[in-house]
Structures are given as C-alpha cells and as structure tokens.
Amino acid sequence: MACSRMGGRSVSLVAAVIVLLVSCEKVRAKSSFGRSATWVPSPSLSLHRRSASGLWGLRREHTSGVDEATILGTRGGANVDVDIEDEEAAKERAEQRRVEREKEIKYQMEQHVLLQLRSTLLSETLAARGLSVTTMTDVTTPAGDKPPQLTDWDCALSTHEEPKTCLYSFDAEPNTKVVAPMGSDQWISLVALNRLRRTDPSKVEPMWHSRYAILKSWFSDSSEFSVSQHVGWEGFVVGSLLLDSPMVLRAILVTCTAMALITVLPLLEYMVNRLIVSGLFWSKWKTWSRIVHAALPLKLLLGQMTWKFVTGSYITLETFVREYIVEMECSLLQDSIPLTVGPGSSLDEDDVERFPDEEDEDGEEEQEFDIVRSDNELDLEEEEELFVEEEDIDESEDDESDEYDW
Numbered sequence: 001m002a003c004s005r006m007g008g009r010s011v012s013l014v015a016a017v018i019v020l021l022v023s024c025e026k027v028r029a030k031s032s033f034g035r036s037a038t039w040v041p042s043p044s045l046s047l048h049r050r051s052a053s054g055l056w057g058l059r060r061e062h063t064s065g066v067d068e069a070t071i072l073g074t075r076g077g078a079n080v081d082v083d084i085e086d087e088e089a090a091k092e093r094a095e096q097r098r099v100e101r102e103k104e105i106k107y108q109m110e111q112h113v114l115l116q117l118r119s120t121l122l123s124e125t126l127a128a129r130g131l132s133v134t135t136m137t138d139v140t141t142p143a144g145d146k147p148p149q150l151t152d153w154d155c156a157l158s159t160h161e162e163p164k165t166c167l168y169s170f171d172a173e174p175n176t177k178v179v180a181p182m183g184s185d186q187w188i189s190l191v192a193l194n195r196l197r198r199t200d201p202s203k204v205e206p207m208w209h210s211r212y213a214i215l216k217s218w219f220s221d222s223s224e225f226s227v228s229q230h231v232g233w234e235g236f237v238v239g240s241l242l243l244d245s246p247m248v249l250r251a252i253l254v255t256c257t258a259m260a261l262i263t264v265l266p267l268l269e270y271m272v273n274r275l276i277v278s279g280l281f282w283s284k285w286k287t288w289s290r291i292v293h294a295a296l297p298l299k300l301l302l303g304q305m306t307w308k309f310v311t312g313s314y315i316t317l318e319t320f321v322r323e324y325i326v327e328m329e330c331s332l333l334q335d336s337i338p339l340t341v342g343p344g345s346s347l348d349e350d351d352v353e354r355f356p357d358e359e360d361e362d363g364e365e366e367q368e369f370d371i372v373r374s375d376n377e378l379d380l381e382e383e384e385e386l387f388v389e390e391e392d393i394d395e396s397e398d399d400e401s402d403e404y405d406w
Contacts, residue, residue: 148205148213152182152225155190156342167207168192177334181212190337191330198243198326231336238329243322253318 126133137147156179158164158172166172167188178187186208197204197219205214217225221240228235242249261268275281291302 146211148210148216150217150223150225151212151214153179153218153227154182154340155179155337156187157339157344158187158189159343162342166192168196177337177339179218179337181208181214190333194330194333195326198322198329227333227337230338231332235329235332235336238325238332242325243329249322249325250318253321257314257317 120136123133124135127135155177156164158174158176158178160174163174164172164178164187165185166178167186169189169192172178172187172189177190179190179193180187188207193204197215201215205212208214217223218227220226221228228239231239242252291298294302
C-alpha cells in the first residue's frame with residue numbers, strides 16, 4: 001500500500017518537472033525572439049513525454065490526434081497578457097517604422113524637386129547666353145509642332161467699302177487700322193491688340209494658334225519688325241518708360257499725389273481747425289469718445305482698416321491712370337503706324353506719284369513724235385520741190401530736143 005502511494009507521488013513529481021521545463025522553454029523562446037514563436041520540443045523531453053504517457057496509462061494511438069503542447073501546456077492562461085503586450089509592442093514598432101519611412105520619402109521627394117528646379121533655372125540661364133541647352137520651351141512644345149517664329153506685319157485700313165475682319169471682335173470698326181502677320185489675312189484691330197497686350201499678354205499669341213511670336217516680333221525693341229520705330233520719342237515715354245516700368249509709373253504717381261496734398265495742405269488745415277472748434281463736432285462727443293478711449297486692439301484694427309482703405313484707393317487711382325496711358329498709346333499707334341496694304345497705303349501713294357511721271361513721259365514722247373513728224377514733213381516738202389525742179393528740167397530738155405529734131 002505504501003509502495004503504491006510512493007509510486008503515485010513519484011509520477012506526479014515527474015509530471016510537474018516536465019511541465020515546469022516546458023514552460024521555461026516557452027518563456028525563453030519568447031524572450032529571445034521578441035515575439036510569440038511556435039514551440040519546438042527539445043529532444044531531451046521526448047523520453048519524459050513517452051514515460052509520462054506510459055505512466056498515465058495513455059497510449060500513442062490514443063494521443064496521435066492531440067497536440068503535445070495541448071497535453072503538456074500549462075493551465076490557467078498565464079501567458080495571455082504577455083502575448084497581448086507583445087502584439088501591442090510590435091504594432092507600435094511597425095507604426096513608428098511606417099512614420100519614419102514616410103518622413104524619409106517626403107524628404108527625398110522635396111530634395112528631388114529642388115534639384116529639378118535648380119537644373120531648370122540653370123538651363124534657362126545658359127540658353128539665354130547662347131548655349132545649346134534644352135529649355136522649358138522645348139519641353140512644352142508638343143511633338144510635331146514648331147516653336148513660334150518671328151514675322152513681319154502688314155497694316156491696312158478698315159473702311160465701309162473694304163471692311164476687315166478682326167480676331168478679337170469679329171469685325172473691325174470703320175476707319176481703324178488692322179494688322180496681321182505678313183502673308184496672312186488673320187487681321188486684328190491695332191487698338192484691341194495693344195490693349196490686350198497691356199492687360200493680358202498671355203492671350204496674344206494664342207489668337208494665331210501660337211504660330212507667330214507676336215510679342216517678341218512686333219513689340220520688342222530688339223526686333224527689326226518692332227512697331228516702336230514708328231512712334232518716336234512720345235511712344236518711348238508712354239510705352240517704355242511708363243507702361244513697361246511699373247515702378248517708374250508708381251513713383252511718379254506717388255510724387256504727384258504728395259505734391260497735390262502739399263498744395264492743398266493749408267486748405268485742409270483750415271477745414272480741420274474749423275471742424276475741431278465747431279459745436280456740431282463736440283455735440284457728438286458721446287459717439288466718438290468711445291473710439292478715443294477704446295482699447296489698443298480696437299485702435300489697431302481701426303488703423304488697419306484705414307490703411308486698407310487708403311491703399312485700395314491708391315490702387316484704384318493707379319489702375320485708372322494706367323488705363324488712360326494705355327489708351328494714349330493706342331491712339332499714338334493708330335496715328336503713327338503706316339499703312340502697307342489696301343487703300344491709303346504707301347504703295348498706292350507711290351503709284352499716284354508715278355502716274356504724273358508717266359504722263360510726262362507720254363508728253364515727251366508726243367513732243368518727240370511731233371518733232372520727228374515735222375522733220376519728216378520738211379523732208380517730204382524738200383523732196384517734192386526737188387521733184388518739181390527735176391520735172392521742169394526734164395520738160396525743158398524735151399523741148400530742146402524737139403526743136404533740134406525739127
């Protein structure tokens with residue numbers, strides 16, 4: 001009886017030792033790999049398992065469909081919290097790696113964009129100095145299309161008898177000049193073209209489907225086809241000095257405004273003094289005293305609103321003055337640009353000037369013909385006189401011969 005009890009205790013002790021060894025091996029595997037790993041049984045435990053299964057009265061055929069980890073695993077769910085903590089730590093590490101990777105990709109992309117911008121600016125600068133480098137114009141030109149080419153211009157007059165079409169307003173106004181690239185009939189009003197050039201230059205060349213470099217050909221001082229060579233010093237002051245240089249126009253406008261304020265300053269001072277000492281102004285003390293004794297943030301806000309009003313008024317004045325100068329430039333171009341085709345053109349004037357010369361030439365030819373004719377008439381008269389004299393001589397000789405025969 002005592003032996004049987006001792007045998008049962010030894011079996012329980014062996015089973016407890018085996019379970020303890022298995023648990024220790026699992027914990028060591030998790031701590032070494034940092035994550036929940038599949039338990040791999042060691043060869044040293046196989047003998048103990050077989051002995052334990054034999055001692056417990058379990059045969060291999062009975063335990064063939066059961067996992068050994070299930071049989072020899074610990075009871076009570078002691079490893080559940082450890083597994084959850086390991087999964088959370090793994091998720092945090094993965095999220096941290098993802099954020100760091102996104103930051104690295106963003107930095108690389110920014111550096112790549114900056115490098116492309118630097119190379120683009122460098123290529124444009126080198127191309128401007130005459131080097132054969134690919135520029136933005138070469139890249140943005142579609143395949144098969146040619147870059148805009150320089151072209152000369154033709155100018156004509158739109159009249160009631162010979163109206164001209166206009167790319168901007170369909171029909172040009174009568175007695176206005178229209179221009180077109182040389183050799184084409186795509187006319188546009190000169191006033192409308194100049195106004196469009198000053199307000200929105202990006203819409204000028206698309207009027208001709210970007211086939212011609214209109215701005216560079218007609219309105220650049222370095223071009224041989226520039227219209228500025230016909231406007232003189234007035235066009236230089238209005239166009240190049242005022243409109244092409246906004247800072248000059250702004251400085252002149254500010255100077256004129258300051259001079260106007262200085263001129264009317266005594267009048268303004270008198271009006272302000274009369275307002276301050278007037279009874280109507282002080283009768284509204286309860287109204288404007290709140291503004292005087294207001295807090296500093298409110299005063300700053302009122303000052304900001306006043307400044308915005310002043311700057312807005314100045315911008316409106318500058319826009320009005322600029323539009324007026326643009327209209328002056330349009331009128332100057334309308335009066336200065338010569339006509340090259342159609343009625344009133346320089347070709348017709350040459351023809352008109354050439355006609356009197358032709359008439360003079362005809363007159364001279366007629367005079368020469370008259371002289372030749374008169375000379376011929378004289379020759380004929382002389383020949384007739386000679387013929388008459390010869391006839392008289394012949395008759396006299398005949399008479400003498402008759403007398404001799406007789």
